[in-house]
Amino acid sequence: MVERPRPVQDNRPKGQKKLAHLNALRAFEAVVRNMSFAKASEELNVTPGAISQQIKLLEDYYGIRLFRREGRRIALTEDASKIAPTLTAGFDLLARATAVLQANRGGGVVRVTCPPTFAVKWLAPRLGEFAIDHPGIQVSVESDGRLVDLRREEPDVGIRYGGGSWRGLTAERLFDEKLTPVCSPSYLAACPIGSVEDLTKARLIHDLTMDSTGLDYPDWSTWFEMQELLVPQDGALRFSSSLAAIQAAVDGHGVILGRSTLVESELKEGRLIAAAGPTIASGYSYYLVTPDDGSLSSAVRTFRNWLLEEAAKFQREAGLD
Numbered sequence: 001m002v003e004r005p006r007p008v009q010d011n012r013p014k015g016q017k018k019l020a021h022l023n024a025l026r027a028f029e030a031v032v033r034n035m036s037f038a039k040a041s042e043e044l045n046v047t048p049g050a051i052s053q054q055i056k057l058l059e060d061y062y063g064i065r066l067f068r069r070e071g072r073r074i075a076l077t078e079d080a081s082k083i084a085p086t087l088t089a090g091f092d093l094l095a096r097a098t099a100v101l102q103a104n105r106g107g108g109v110v111r112v113t114c115p116p117t118f119a120v121k122w123l124a125p126r127l128g129e130f131a132i133d134h135p136g137i138q139v140s141v142e143s144d145g146r147l148v149d150l151r152r153e154e155p156d157v158g159i160r161y162g163g164g165s166w167r168g169l170t171a172e173r174l175f176d177e178k179l180t181p182v183c184s185p186s187y188l189a190a191c192p193i194g195s196v197e198d199l200t201k202a203r204l205i206h207d208l209t210m211d212s213t214g215l216d217y218p219d220w221s222t223w224f225e226m227q228e229l230l231v232p233q234d235g236a237l238r239f240s241s242s243l244a245a246i247q248a249a250v251d252g253h254g255v256i257l258g259r260s261t262l263v264e265s266e267l268k269e270g271r272l273i274a275a276a277g278p279t280i281a282s283g284y285s286y287y288l289v290t291p292d293d294g295s296l297s298s299a300v301r302t303f304r305n306w307l308l309e310e311a312a313k314f315q316r317e318a319g320l321d
Contacts, residue, residue: 027054110303114159117242119143158289171287174311181275182258193275203254206238207245
């Protein structure tokens with residue numbers, strides 16, 4: 001005779017309501033942290049309307065108001081202010097518990113989040129070697145450009161670009177980045193560039209990817225200012241994607257301020273070559289980031305060690321030391 005599992009006793013005080021609508025509580029906590037329905041919807045990958053519905057569900061269930069409008073901004077009500085810190089702490093504890101379970105299960109999956117062009121140009125070409133050396137570990141790369149919260153979402157590790165300080169994360173520097181004027185051999189043959197002044201007559205390709213990051217990132221204007229020259233505007237091409245900007249340079253449409261990390265293969269294969277002018281530092285670096293609670297599975301630790309070794313090798317070979 002098969003013994004049936006015993007029901008779990010409910011020892012809560014009589015009259016205490018059950019924990020209801022966990023997704024709605026998560027939506028509320030995300031709005032509180034971002035103080036924005038739109039940003040919360042991006043974080044949770046749902047529509048702003050869905051967030052509003054979840055908030056209304058909570059308000060109806062508990063019979064309280066959680067937010068009030070102040071012009072175009074939102075503010076917490078007194079009731080919401082009382083529960084918000086405890087709720088955030090609770091979700092942090094849940095995330096840590098999940099991380100511990102994942103770290104102890106001995107799985108062979110590593111989930112990585114990183115910028116799209118970095119994934120294509122730097123990480124993907126190296127993952128084949130990792131797969132050969134570690135056949136039991138599966139690597140899943142998320143590269144949709146969204147800034148993922150590693151404490152609450154699926155990815156185990158992230159690769160981020162910036163100054164190296166992110167709340168709740170341990171950051172380990174991978175390598176720096178330099179910027180150099182580069183173009184295709186065909187463009188250089190058609191439009192010889194023998195000096196910095198010649199670049200004022202060249203067709204410039206602007207990569208606008210970093211404009212939305214909030215970083216004080218150097219661009220063509222910065223580069224020309226450092227040479228005490230005005231940046232030319234005639235005939236310039238502008239792209240919101242690094243991949244598109246690099247491809248335009250490869251196709252011979254102008255000169256791009258090439259990022260050492262992203263034009264590595266094009267330079268090695270001769271599809272792009274250095275034009276006249278100095279190389280400048282970007283002022284920022286790529287970092288490997290992990291949750292600061294240190295709960296990493298053996299597979300994630302293996303991937304981390306491999307990535308740090310690959311980064312050190314690239315740093316040396318690219319002359320970034």
